[in-house]
Amino acid sequence: xxxxxxxxxxxxxxxxxxxxxxxxxxxxxxxxxxxxxxxxxxxxxxxxxxxxxxxxxxxxxxxxxxxxxxxxxxxxxxxxxxxxxxxxxxxxxxxxxxxxxxxxxxxxxxxxxxxxxxxxxxxxxxxxxxxxxxxxxxxxxxxxxxxxxxxxxxxxxxxxxxxxxxxxxxxxxxxxxxxxxxxxxxxxxxxxxxxxxxxxxxxxxxxxxxxxxxxxxxxxxxxxxxxxxxxxxxxxxxxxxxxxxxxxxxxxxxxxxxxxxxxxxxxxxxxxxxxxxxxxxxxxxxxxxxxxxxxxxxxxxxxxxxxxxxxxxxxxxxxxxxxxxxxxxxxxxxxxxxxxxxxxxxxxxxxxxxxxxxxxxxxxxxxxxxxxxxxxxxxxxxxxxxxxxxxxxxxxxxxxxxxxxxxxxxxxxxxxxxxxxxxxxxxxxxxxxxxxxxxxxxxxxxxxxxxxxxxxxxxxxxxxxxxxxxxxxxxxxxxxxxxxxxxxxxxxxxxxxxxxxxxxxxxxxxxxxxx
Numbered sequence: 305x306x307x308x309x310x311x312x313x314x315x316x317x318x319x320x321x322x323x324x325x326x327x328x329x330x331x332x333x334x335x336x337x338x339x340x341x342x343x344x345x346x347x348x349x350x351x352x353x354x355x356x357x358x359x360x361x362x363x364x365x366x367x368x369x370x371x372x373x374x375x376x377x378x379x380x381x382x383x384x385x386x387x388x389x390x391x392x393x394x395x396x397x398x399x400x401x402x403x404x405x406x407x408x409x410x411x412x413x414x415x416x417x418x419x420x421x422x423x424x425x426x427x428x429x430x431x432x433x434x435x436x437x438x439x440x441x442x443x444x445x446x447x448x449x450x451x452x453x454x455x456x457x458x459x460x461x462x463x464x465x466x467x468x469x470x471x472x473x474x475x476x477x478x479x480x481x482x483x484x485x486x487x488x489x490x491x492x493x494x495x496x497x498x499x500x501x502x503x504x505x506x507x508x509x510x511x512x513x514x515x516x517x518x519x520x521x522x523x524x525x526x527x528x529x530x531x532x533x534x535x536x537x538x539x540x541x542x543x544x545x546x547x548x549x550x551x552x553x554x555x556x557x558x559x560x561x562x563x564x565x566x567x568x569x570x571x572x573x574x575x576x577x578x579x580x581x582x583x584x585x586x587x588x589x590x591x592x593x594x595x596x597x598x599x600x601x602x603x604x605x606x607x608x609x610x611x612x613x614x615x616x617x618x619x620x621x622x623x624x625x626x627x628x629x630x631x632x633x634x635x636x637x638x639x640x641x642x643x644x645x646x647x648x649x650x651x652x653x654x655x656x657x658x659x660x661x662x663x664x665x666x667x668x669x670x671x672x673x674x675x676x677x678x679x680x681x682x683x684x685x686x687x688x689x690x691x692x693x694x695x696x697x698x699x700x701x702x703x704x705x706x707x708x709x710x711x712x713x714x715x716x717x718x719x720x721x722x723x724x725x726x727x728x729x730x731x732x733x734x735x736x737x738x739x740x741x742x743x744x745x746x747x748x749x750x751x752x753x754x755x756x757x758x759x760x761x762x763x764x765x766x767x768x769x770x771x772x773x774x775x776x777x778x779x780x781x782x783x784x785x786x787x788x789x790x791x792x793x794x795x796x797x798x799x800x801x802x803x804x805x806x807x808x809x810x811x812x813x814x815x816x817x818x819x
Contacts, residue, residue: 310360315351316343319360327362331370339379339390350380350388442794443712444762445734447785450648452701457693458684465683473679479670481508481655482682488689489641489655496695497616499630501639505658507666510677513543515640515656516577516610520547521673522658522666523575523608530575531566535769535776537584537612540577549575553771560588563597574607580628581616585736585769585780587729595628602636608659609637615645617698618784619731620706635659643685645733646698651681705733705784708791712783715795723802724779733784736766739777743806749777752805759801761794 310319317334319327338344350356353371357364371388374380381391417425473482480486486506494500509515516539520530526548532540534553541551552570554561561578576598580590590598602609611628629639642654654677658666688694712735716726724737739747749765756763756779766778783791 310362315356317356317360319362327360328366328369328373331360331367332373335370335374336377336379339394344390346390346392346394348390349386350390352387441790442761442786443734443781443783444785445764445780445782446645446649447782448645448648448733449701449704449785449787451787452704453648453697454693458688461684461687462681465687466680469683473683477676477679479674479676480504480667481506481677482679482686484686484690485682488686492689492694493639493641493657496698497613497627497630499627499639501629501657502660502663504667505660505663507656507658507670507674508677508682509654509656510652510675511539511644511654512537512612512614512640512642513539513546514674514677515654516540516543517547518674519608519610519638519656519658520544520549520575522662522669524549528575529570529573530577531561531570531573532577532771533561533579533583534771535585535766536577536771537579537614538768540612541771544577551771555772555774556583556586556588558588560590560594561598563594563601567601574605575610576602576607577610577612578628579612579614581613581625582619582731584612584614585734585766587727587732587736589625589730592625595625595631599628599632599634599636603634607636610640611637612640614640614642615732616641617646618702618705618733620702620709621730629657632659635661638662646694646701647685651685653677653681653685701784708783708786708788709735711788711791712781712786712795715792719792719795719799720802723799723806726781734780734782737763737779737781739806744777747777747806749779752779752802755801755805756798759797761798761801763798 310321311317315335315338317331319330323330325333335344335350344350350371351359353364353367357367360367371380375382375388378391379394380388382388483503485508486503489506490501490503507515507518509518520543524530524547527550529550529552530544531554532544532551534555536553544551552566552573554566554569556562557565560580560583561576563576566573566576578590578598580595582589598609601607609628609632613627616627627639629637636659638659639657640654641657644651644653709729709732713726713728716724716735716737720726720737722740723743724739726735726737729735738744749767753763753765764780766780767775770776786794
């Protein structure tokens with residue numbers, strides 16, 4: 305037990321010995337509160353520091369320090385003849401009595417938000433966390449295997465880069481990114497993705513969404529339309545909305561994005577955002593005929609294409625088709641890539657390869673429409689690519705993720721039989737669990753996601769990838785970042801959670817009730 309509370313009758317100050325705040329902070333806070341609540345009016349003279357210290361039983365220096373802070377903040381003024389007084393020029397609307405505990409609660413009126421902000425709110429999704437506050441091990445989306453990444457090597461490259469950084473990098477870095485990283489990316493794309501691009505056409509960004517928003521601000525007028533895949537990555541729609549562009553969902557079919565459907569849906573659109581190498585989330589690969597048709601549309605319409613190659617490095621069956629950028633002869637394709645999914649998410653480094661005609665424009669206005677990506681890891685990443693470590697890492701993880709995809713499919717076949725199935729996919733980092741035909745009409749994948757999370761398994765709802773009212777329901781399971789030994793036990797926990805949540809069906813498909 306500490307000593308009794310110390311009180312100063314003159315100002316109504318009470319000091320608590322066991323408070324987590326220092327005595328100085330308590331004095332400062334209680335005098336400030338008395339001023340703001342109107343209990344100490346403007347021009348009120350305060351007791352001398354000597355008298356107040358004697359009343360409170362503390363050192364005079366403690367009181368003087370509190371007075372000095374209040375004076376620095378503008379609450380008190382010192383006058384040579386009168387001592388310390390409450391300042392006169394405090395705004396009247398700040399000096400209001402505090403509401404009493406018995407006063408009825410008056411809810412705050414909602415703010416008047418602009419349409420752009422309301423659009424972003426409609427697309428916003430709350431982040432999911434496990435009940436314990438720790439991220440579940442299985443099956444998070446967009447997560448590579450962090451144990452496979454050579455962090456000791458990365459630390460060495462960071463140290464080499466920042467021991468003696470070049471002045472332009474440490475002083476005023478170029479807005480488009482580290483020149484060495486731009487060059488390394490250009491070389492990597494030439495060997496790994498089969499197309500040439502100038503170093504100057506590459507802009508380093510802090511994520512795919514930033515890349516999309518940047519391009520839209522440069523290439524389109526506010527209010528113009530852009531085709532997006534339905535379903536598709538929700539971040540694309542958010543990024544376009546942030547740039548004032550109207551996203552028009554175009555339903556994909558079994559062959560992926562259909563240019564003829566897009567033209568019939570929104571003939572005035574001047575931008576198409578597609579993932580032709582591996583559609584998100586369904587994994588469809590766009591055929592060569594449709595790729596050529598889309599390129600032909602862009603050339604005739606003087607439109608643009610954003611090619612999102614978010615996981616094009618991971619293909620486990622068959623030969624990958626050439627990117628749209630490699631087929632583009634009219635200079636209408638912007639190419640997106642991300643290192644956050646290849647290496648580790650906290651890196652927050654992506655890039656966009658601009659069409660040649662937009663490079664001079666971007667170089668002039670970049671600082672006006674774009675916040676440059678963090679430079680700290682860019683030099684190290686340039687070394688990582690140039691020294692061959694990225695190619696080695698991709699070879700290792702390609703084999704690793706292919707084995708994990710196989711384990712995921714086998715575990716789903718054992719554990720989810722009768723509930724859901726995962727169709728085969730030629731590549732990627734996640735699988736799509738689709739309900740059986742009997743269960744499809746009753747599945748609410750948002751509710752199922754919440755149930756799975758309580759069981760310690762993180763999945764994502766497929767329906768969130770749809771912008772329109774017609775949605776397919778299912779679960780997205782990321783396997784790249786899930787340790788091999790966790791896949792089967794996690795699948796079993798998921799199955800048990802779903803069995804307790806989803807309705808059972810008889811052999812004829814008639815629901816017999818929830819269990």
